[in-house]
Amino acid sequence: VDATASAIPHNTGKAVEYGAEAARCPYAGTAARAPDSSAGASTLSEGEASGKTNGPAAPGVNAAGGRLERVRADATGQALTTNQGVRVSDNQHSLKAGLRGPALLKDFVLREKITHFDHERIPERIVHARGSAAHGYFECLRPLTDLTMAAPFAEKGKRTPVFVRFSTVAGERGSKDTARDVRGFAVKFYTEEGNWDLVGNNMPVFFIQDAMKFPDLVHAVKPEPHHGMPQAASAHDTFWDFVSLMPESTHMLMWLMSDRAIPRSFRMMQGFGVHTFRFVNAAGESRLVKFHWNPVLGTHSQVWDEAVKVSGADPDFHRRDLWEAIDAGNGPQWELGVQVFTEEEAERFSFDVLDATKIVPEELAPVVPVGRLVLDRNPDNFFAETEQVAFCAAHVIPGLDFTNDPLLAGRIHSYVDTQISRLGGPNFHEIPINAPLASVQNNQRDGMHRQAIHRGRVAYEPNSLAGGCPFQAGMDGFVSFPEPVAGDELRGHPEKFAEHYNQATLFYASQTDWERRHIASAFAFELSKVTVLAVRRRMVASLRNVADELARDVADGLGMDLPDPMPRAIADPPRPEVDVSPALSLTARPGDGSVATRKIAILVAEGVDAKAVSAIADALIGAGVVVRLVGQRIGPVAAEGGRMVDADASLDNQPSALFDGAVAPGGGPAAERLRADGRALEFLRDAYRHGKTLMGMGEGKQLFAAAGIPPDEADGGLLLVDGEPGNSAPMFLEALARHRHPERETSPPAV
Numbered sequence: 001v002d003a004t005a006s007a008i009p010h011n012t013g014k015a016v017e018y019g020a021e022a023a024r025c026p027y028a029g030t031a032a033r034a035p036d037s038s039a040g041a042s043t044l045s046e047g048e049a050s051g052k053t054n055g056p057a058a059p060g061v062n063a064a065g066g067r068l069e070r071v072r073a074d075a076t077g078q079a080l081t082t083n084q085g086v087r088v089s090d091n092q093h094s095l096k097a098g099l100r101g102p103a104l105l106k107d108f109v110l111r112e113k114i115t116h117f118d119h120e121r122i123p124e125r126i127v128h129a130r131g132s133a134a135h136g137y138f139e140c141l142r143p144l145t146d147l148t149m150a151a152p153f154a155e156k157g158k159r160t161p162v163f164v165r166f167s168t169v170a171g172e173r174g175s176k177d178t179a180r181d182v183r184g185f186a187v188k189f190y191t192e193e194g195n196w197d198l199v200g201n202n203m204p205v206f207f208i209q210d211a212m213k214f215p216d217l218v219h220a221v222k223p224e225p226h227h228g229m230p231q232a233a234s235a236h237d238t239f240w241d242f243v244s245l246m247p248e249s250t251h252m253l254m255w256l257m258s259d260r261a262i263p264r265s266f267r268m269m270q271g272f273g274v275h276t277f278r279f280v281n282a283a284g285e286s287r288l289v290k291f292h293w294n295p296v297l298g299t300h301s302q303v304w305d306e307a308v309k310v311s312g313a314d315p316d317f318h319r320r321d322l323w324e325a326i327d328a329g330n331g332p333q334w335e336l337g338v339q340v341f342t343e344e345e346a347e348r349f350s351f352d353v354l355d356a357t358k359i360v361p362e363e364l365a366p367v368v369p370v371g372r373l374v375l376d377r378n379p380d381n382f383f384a385e386t387e388q389v390a391f392c393a394a395h396v397i398p399g400l401d402f403t404n405d406p407l408l409a410g411r412i413h414s415y416v417d418t419q420i421s422r423l424g425g426p427n428f429h430e431i432p433i434n435a436p437l438a439s440v441q442n443n444q445r446d447g448m449h450r451q452a453i454h455r456g457r458v459a460y461e462p463n464s465l466a467g468g469c470p471f472q473a474g475m476d477g478f479v480s481f482p483e484p485v486a487g488d489e490l491r492g493h494p495e496k497f498a499e500h501y502n503q504a505t506l507f508y509a510s511q512t513d514w515e516r517r518h519i520a521s522a523f524a525f526e527l528s529k530v531t532v533l534a535v536r537r538r539m540v541a542s543l544r545n546v547a548d549e550l551a552r553d554v555a556d557g558l559g560m561d562l563p564d565p566m567p568r569a570i571a572d573p574p575r576p577e578v579d580v581s582p583a584l585s586l587t588a589r590p591g592d593g594s595v596a597t598r599k600i601a602i603l604v605a606e607g608v609d610a611k612a613v614s615a616i617a618d619a620l621i622g623a624g625v626v627v628r629l630v631g632q633r634i635g636p637v638a639a640e641g642g643r644m645v646d647a648d649a650s651l652d653n654q655p656s657a658l659f660d661g662a663v664a665p666g667g668g669p670a671a672e673r674l675r676a677d678g679r680a681l682e683f684l685r686d687a688y689r690h691g692k693t694l695m696g697m698g699e700g701k702q703l704f705a706a707a708g709i710p711p712d713e714a715d716g717g718l719l720l721v722d723g724e725p726g727n728s729a730p731m732f733l734e735a736l737a738r739h740r741h742p743e744r745e746t747s748p749p750a751v
């Protein structure tokens, strides 16, 4: 049967449509030999391990990429096979006794396919289930050999390959990106000294001080167990019940209720190592250190109404944003900064540096830039890389060590432990994305899914039968910092841990007016979803210890009287060193002023001024902006003067919340059509309310009036212009570089 002949019906899979004969002689497809398994290995073996790149990656070369090359599979030009490499003749039909007869148990092709499918899913992460990741490198810009032996900081210009995963915390794997939540910021450095994982968040503090409380915290924030709601949200009774009983959470709540919890993009948020870690230099001297990732594009956020709308329009908003930026060659970058201080300095602070609910204000220890992180390659396969990557707070390398932070102690245990059930056994370090570039030799053996084929009969140390190998590295290996310890075994916390409000107050005091308003309305919104009045009351009582203004605004938002302040754990709290720390405001990091990768909508309809459209589009694209022509429907649109423009998005498929700004160009008939289209007016109203940059040109200005948007000379983000379209572009780009225009906000929103 010539299956390629045009006479073959469309659905060649339906044998009955063209007879039994055809079913016995299935379409041959393009035949090609299966790959030679000796040439392109698809599994790890000890032999290959010796071929690992063992040394620093050359500048510009991502050594981690080379490592993954050995396991990449590509079916181009290949025939379909079973997992045993047997070529499959027919992938459409099960083996049957007669065309209408029963399927046969001996159909190993069908059974292997279905069995594998049945086991495709693995358990999702208990927290941080939803994530997106990318490859890249860390480049040392300032060697830190006086402070640490850690390989990535050994010399200026040295590049260390990394894999970075961003995540939300509470939502399940298929939940939305723009939930109000903490974002994970986990970096795996593949160094020649072994893997170092800096498993941080986009907020520098945490909810609790001791790992003992972590399961309680997570049970409180996750969907309530009786009905499994709400998904990816902290706005429910159990979360607020728990945190209102845990005043140590208050500082973190300030961050969580701020716009930090609804970032515009993974590319535009800070990252923090959170805990105080240790640097150790070659002389064995130690300094304490905190890690900060600062995005080159600046820290930018959404507003709540926008985040809600984005989650409906594109639940993958952050994932898509990261993917598209890297795909387009605009990989994001962060500067790594370190705060370094001595134990003696830490002793003098009014707070305890072992308390993960506290920051070290930058006024006490400056953030010194030491390197940059560049993400430049998307994963090839989401499951193999993003899902199977296993970060672990215990993965450190010589030159780094832990402190006695009791939250960190629990993390050192938890991460490896969780992978054992998530990834099905103790050999997850052999999964390619987790395998270090440094070679691995030890006497650990066997277990589920072992890949390495260990040779010889010796799996113990000391030994003489294998020449003593692998041998202890002594001082060349990881040597724990010999921190002296003393004290009785007891359960409790140090005195300074009992002060819970100073830094929450510092955070609030360091915000601009509009940031404070957003914090108050976030508290009011979340607590309005709490059904137990006593929980609301207890939370507002706690906020009175942060700032009376905040407690009052939240109480107003909830229509309740101001309760008495919650009694504090200590009557006479230590005086904080600083009352205001400007670095805590989102506005402290506007970024490099670039508008590249920002998304702008140009509204088009029949009769639009095509000259204006191309003049403004060209200018924006020239500045690196991503431009979409948004029409009443997608497809060609007849513009003024018989020209055509092509709408590549529609008012329905890409609503306003997905853009950073919008332009309504001139053209009388277009303005008339859009004025009569409620969706176009809604588009502009939303953009206005979300503080975005807007421009009306010529007749396009009429749309703003129709949408009820008042002209306001003082609003730098609302440009209503006439004249040569090209001349308006610089003004628009300048306004766009300011990201948002929150000064136009009123409460309640006037538009």
Ligand code: HDD
Pocket (backbone or CB within 6 Å): 125, 126, 127, 128, 131, 165, 166, 167, 183, 184, 185, 186, 199, 200, 201, 205, 206, 210, 211, 214, 273, 274, 275, 356, 389, 390, 391, 407, 408, 410, 411, 414, 415, 416, 418, 419
């Ligand atoms: Fe955690 C995942 C960050 C406290 C236990 N955590 C996880 C991830 C990030 C963080 C970014 C996702 C990693 C990835 O992308 O795969 N976690 C933090 C930070 C914390 C923190 C910044 C406080 C400073 N975590 C914390 C504690 C515990 C855990 C106190 C337990 C005692 N975290 C886990 C975990 C997870 C995890 C259960 C879930 C999946 C995984 O580890 O791989 O082990």
